Amino acid sequence: MVNPLLLPELREMLAESNSAELVEFCTALNPGRTAEFMEGLDDVDLWSVLQYADLDRRAEIFSYFDEQRQVDLLQGQEPREVATLVDRIASDDRVDLIQQLSPARVKAILPLLPVEDRRDILRLCSYEEGTAGALMTSEVAxxxxxxxxxxxxxxxxxxxxxxxxxxxxxxxxxxxxxxxxxxxxxxxxxxxxxxxxxxxxxxxxxxxxxxxxxxxxxxxxxxxxxxxxxxxxxxxxxxxxxxxHDDVIDVVREELTEDAHRIAAVEPLEQDYLRIGLLNLSWKRGIWLIILFFAALLTAFALEHYHEELQNYIWLVSFIPLIISAGGNSGSQSATLVITALTGGQLELTDWRTVMQREIVVSCVLGVFLSTIGYSVAIFMAPTPFAALVIPLTLLAVIIVGCFFGAALPLIFQKLGLDPAMMSNPFVAGIVDILGIVIYINIARVML
Amino acid sequence: MVNPLLLPELREMLAESNSAELVEFCTALNPGRTAEFMEGLDDVDLWSVLQYADLDRRAEIFSYFDEQRQVDLLQGQEPREVATLVDRIASDDRVDLIQQLSPARVKAILPLLPVEDRRDILRLCSYEEGTAGALMTSEVAxxxxxxxxxxxxxxxxxxxxxxxxxxxxxxxxxxxxxxxxxxxxxxxxxxxxxxxxxxxxxxxxxxxxxxxxxxxxxxxxxxxxxxxxxxxxxxxxxxxxxxxHDDVIDVVREELTEDAHRIAAVEPLEQDYLRIGLLNLSWKRGIWLIILFFAALLTAFALEHYHEELQNYIWLVSFIPLIISAGGNSGSQSATLVITALTGGQLELTDWRTVMQREIVVSCVLGVFLSTIGYSVAIFMAPTPFAALVIPLTLLAVIIVGCFFGAALPLIFQKLGLDPAMMSNPFVAGIVDILGIVIYINIARVML
Known part of the structure; x- marks a missing residue:
């Protein structure tokens, strides 16, 4: 959040070393807003303005800067001033920042801190990322x-x-x-x-x-x-x-965002989308794309196997993407609903029977509806109205299969102690695609 | 959260009207844990146990019950006792509960409350759901x-x-x-x-x-x-x-869960997954399935248009699902990453140029990789190694197109003031599917 409104004034005050107004600027506003107004300055100016705030205020304003900016400032400014600031930063945030500084820099700053702080930092650094220890602050009454x-x-x-x-x-x-x-x-x-x-x-x-x-x-x-x-x-x-509580909100946000990424078959990034290295990003996406790709290869082999039928009834080919996507979409709806309900605590494993009953009802409703639309289109593309019946029958079956596996797999993975968000969608997509093709061709074989 | 451990003891204490032990049970534990141990009782027993807690404690324990349970208790138990309890519930929670009671019940309870509380309830009821007014409590220092x-x-x-x-x-x-x-x-x-x-x-x-x-x-x-x-x-x-802050955590959770549902093409439920009516659920899923279905119908028309080519090169048919899913998966990865980064404040609209540049690089890396695998399979299924080149070339193009639209559409919808989570995926899927088919057949036409 950068607000450019006061930047010219701030630069002028700095040029004139107008300490009365700079002190006023640092104290009159809410520290979060002070940070917004300052963040457009370059590192040197920003740091100079900060020195006009008293120590606690300085640490408070500093805490509202973008994390990368905080690291840059601690990395680049005068070590003694940096140490004075670091001393006042909340102990949990301080550790996160120090872990991002260069080793040389850490070596320059740590000796300037009081012994107690140094010990505290080393202790907090030792807890593994993602545990309570890594989130906690040691300042407690x-x-x-x-x-x-x-x-x-x-x-x-x-x-x-x-x-x-x-x-x-x-x-x-x-x-x-x-x-x-x-x-x-x-x-x-x-x-x-x-x-x-x-x-x-x-x-x-x-x-x-x-x-x-x-x-x-x-x-x-x-x-x-x-x-x-x-x-x-x-x-x-x-x-x-x-x-x-503020660290808890961050955890909730992180956790739900990770779920959303996993549902879309992306390994959780652990860094901001704009900041993560492109090779790293390609890897976190590629690994799942490859797994999904191998699942899709199965459909290619299945279709290869049915060449003869397809050659004879070439109009069937037109509906292949439609059928696969209907199954995939309804399956991913079910999987997402079950996964988010599990994460949100609305659903327990013991509810599995209810979930499956409800999904079967819903999938029949959705299936009948989409089949009707599908039939009314197929009738114009199939050789006879009877042949066109292959399409609605397949759609109904595929949507039921999609919802069934979409709802069942997250529950099964949860039961097995695996992360339902991570495991479900590739498998749902794979199973539904391949079953979709098999159901389609076999219904066509029986009817045509 | 139901913990059955103490249920027999509680029933025994009630049967013996053992008030010393019941009072002890209500006060010794953390109120949240007391609630867990009680929640397995039926409404009448639960209510009886609650009466042994002093008024503030009673309201606190009560606040940890499942929301539906709270409503059932307020709906069914003795009006005067209910009013005494309602008087002590935090004013924001109280209003949410009262809005779920039957009108007859509300009419029976409101007159039993102090005038001030009554006024407060009526005032808070008047704020629209989803606004600050509907979330706030009027108890403030x-x-x-x-x-x-x-x-x-x-x-x-x-x-x-x-x-x-x-x-x-x-x-x-x-x-x-x-x-x-x-x-x-x-x-x-x-x-x-x-x-x-x-x-x-x-x-x-x-x-x-x-x-x-x-x-x-x-x-x-x-x-x-x-x-x-x-x-x-x-x-x-x-x-x-x-x-x-606790209401804020709920809002963050609600908001991110809604995003996850929208990304999977489900209208946000507004109710628990297990509690929403099945017709309502079918509607919230069906509306988007139909939109996606019409998008997929376009692929059917496109393929219909290319019957002749497909009849002549029937081996091309086998790869249709593979190509469409590669485009769809990479597109939905991009869309989900951009949407969550926008929601999480990591990304602003002004970053669009960076986003697109990064997506193009990543999509080329992913495309080259998957094309290589694709070619090594196609070579066995195509009539000649040269013909098999159609597959990797198409895959590369489709993955680039998928990532491009997956990243661009959420930004465009955000720019237009529409919800990027809601609008993006159906459009991404539709555009990528149809372009996938057109690219595939045209590359085949040129090369074969």
């Missing part, structure tokens, strides 16, 4: 259960400016084992009882994420339990950090 | 700018138990016009300056949603500015309510 409401509030006031969120307080013992949580809302509601302790107020049945838990499973918990943040613990229940 | 930190905290303590979130305080004037916001975190950090006023601390550049703004645009703002909640105002900037 940890308090002892013996604290009273009044003491907790005071302690929180000291910590608040350092923390990403203060909406839950995590009650821990001396070994940092998680004992319970108190929401800030509970704390504020209890101001009239300043002597109550956190131990008396806390919820002990806390929903937690394991540090090596898959990010989709974490997102699912946050959504189901309507959490603002979820604590991350190790196998001994030691509190390591928290994952906040 | 509104405070005057003259309040000091200490006073604000005290006031917040009083309001906290009534509010869905207290993570931003909204500063309003006497007419409820929104003047600024203060985060609870700022408030807590300022405890050491208890005499500072909200007016001195507040951010005045507030990101807001208009009450009639589309929900996707609201979700986009919340994501971009990393908000926990966004205030909803009318055209005069009067504060009407807030939309919280």
């Amino acid at each position: 940890m308090l002892a259960e013996s604290l009273t409401v009044a003491e907790a509030l005071k302690e929180l006031g000291k910590q608040a400016s350092e923390l990403e969120t203060i909406y839950y307080l995590y009650v821990v013992d001396n070994d940092n084992l998680l004992r319970g949580i108190v929401s800030t809302r509970q704390l504020v509601s209890s101001l009239s009882h300043p002597d109550r302790t956190l131990g008396e107020m806390m919820e002990t049945d806390v929903i937690v994420a394991e540090v090596d838990e898959d990010q989709e499973s974490v997102a699912e918990k946050v959504e189901r339990f309507n959490l603002l943040a979820i604590p991350v613990v190790d196998s001994g229940r030691q509190l390591l950090g928290i994952i906040t | 509104m405070l005057a700018e003259s309040l000091t930190v200490a006073e604000a905290l005290k006031e917040l303590g009083k309001q906290a138990s009534e509010l869905e979130t207290i993570y931003y305080l909204y500063v309003v004037d006497n007419d409820n016009l929104l003047r600024g916001i203060v985060s609870t975190r700022q408030l807590v950090s300022s405890l050491s300056h208890p005499d500072r006023t909200l007016g001195e601390m507040m951010e005045t550049d507030v990101i807001v949603a208009e009450v009639d703004e589309d929900q996707e645009s609201v979700a986009e703002k919340v994501e971009r500015f990393n908000l926990l909640a966004i205030p909803v105002v009318d055209s005069g900037r009067q504060l009407l309510g807030i939309i919280t």
Whole structure:
């Protein structure tokens, strides 16, 4: 998001070193909007303007820049200034950025950071991508259960400016084992009882994420339990950090976009569409195109096998694409509906009987309808009205087969522990294409 | 989510009216987990158990039940008890539920609610589905700018138990016009300056949603500015309510699932897959199947037109499905990648030139690769190695055409203000199928 409106003014202020106005620019607006207005500047100017914001503000504005821009700035600007900024970036975002810098640059910046931050960065770097550990921030409000409401509030006031969120307080013992949580809302509601302790107020049945838990499973918990943040613990229940709601939205978006790609037979990209290397992109598409291609080759062999019939009834050839696409389209509708319902939690494997019954009814309705249209066209292209009946009968059969396999295969792959989104469509397309041809020619053989 | 583990115990406790244990069950666990353990009971037992929770807890546990279950309970249980519960449900959820009750039931329950709640419900009902107004809750912390930190905290303590979130305080004037916001975190950090006023601390550049703004645009703002909640105002900037992060996750999920359905040529369902009526489902699928069917009919006419060529070179027929599916698959890959990148904000219309250049490179790579495989098969099925060249040449052309239209059409539809997800795939499939046939036969004509 670049907004060019204020660029001339900003350049002028910089030329005049007009610090009063630059400070005003950095503080008056919402930091996200400040970022929009600045993002059109080149790296040097942008960096100069940023220096007029106080440290926390600077990190906040910085966080709204495009990720690639953030990396470029950290890569190119003066190391000491960069280190000052990095110190204030939320610990989860900071790690993501540092992992994209050149090794030489990392080596230049890390020694300029306080020991504690350095350790934190190295620790967070060690968690595998896609797990709770890689998403979490280690800045979390940890308090002892013996604290009273009044003491907790005071302690929180000291910590608040350092923390990403203060909406839950995590009650821990001396070994940092998680004992319970108190929401800030509970704390504020209890101001009239300043002597109550956190131990008396806390919820002990806390929903937690394991540090090596898959990010989709974490997102699912946050959504189901309507959490603002979820604590991350190790196998001994030691509190390591928290994952906040904004990271969860990103996970949900990532996960659903991956599903959409897989349904269209593209390996998930892991990078922005415009930024991924073209060879990499070709590979992620090519691998599935080749699998689909081999499935389609089967149809070529099948048709080769039926040459004689086709030669005798050449009008049948005209309808081959129509029949295959009717089966393929209805199958991919069914597969997509079942896959998204599985992902969205609307459907469980135990519902399989209902799904199949419903799909059979729907496919009959759709089949009868499209067959009627198909017949009314075929009647003009076939030699006799009786011969034309081959077309509607085939369409009906192919659409039923398409919906059946489209709905069944995702359920089967889910049952087998495979990703239904990834596996289904190539197989649905392959099976439906080949069955479509076989059904078509055999109906024609019987009737003609 | 039903967990049957505790059902026998719960039934026994109910039979014995063991209130001590039932109260314990309702309070000891996380309310979401309590809901899971209860959901296997029938409506009457479930309702009886719920009565052992205090009012706020009851509403919280209730909120975790499946939506249909919530409606059934409100529809069937004793009106006075229902009204007591409805009074405590968050105002946005409450309205969604009431809109699904029978008119007779609504008439029985509304008069049992406090006047204020009744007014609130009627007002929220009036906003159109899919707008900010329909998503918002009217329970929001509104405070005057003259309040000091200490006073604000005290006031917040009083309001906290009534509010869905207290993570931003909204500063309003006497007419409820929104003047600024203060985060609870700022408030807590300022405890050491208890005499500072909200007016001195507040951010005045507030990101807001208009009450009639589309929900996707609201979700986009919340994501971009990393908000926990966004205030909803009318055209005069009067504060009407807030939309919280959990509703935003739902919108993101809904929006992306709709896109996935549209890409697979299904009109968005608006209901759960298992719950939507079968005729309705057939319609939402049938409408696009028919459009795709007419597109495929064009291929039938084209092939009819080329009967003579096909009769003479019958081996060409075998490759028809292969060629069409190679074009269709690569086209739908491109379309899906472009559509998801547009939805995810990774791609703007102004990037069209880059997109097309990249697609042409990728399609050449993919085309050359698949052509090679295609040729090595065709050589065995065609009469001469030279004749077999028709297949790889066609494949290359069709894949380039597929990627080109797959990438271009979503951009064109976006430019025209139409939904790229809805419009693209039928057109991509139609255009690529028909061009595939025309290219195939014409290459064959020239070469054979």
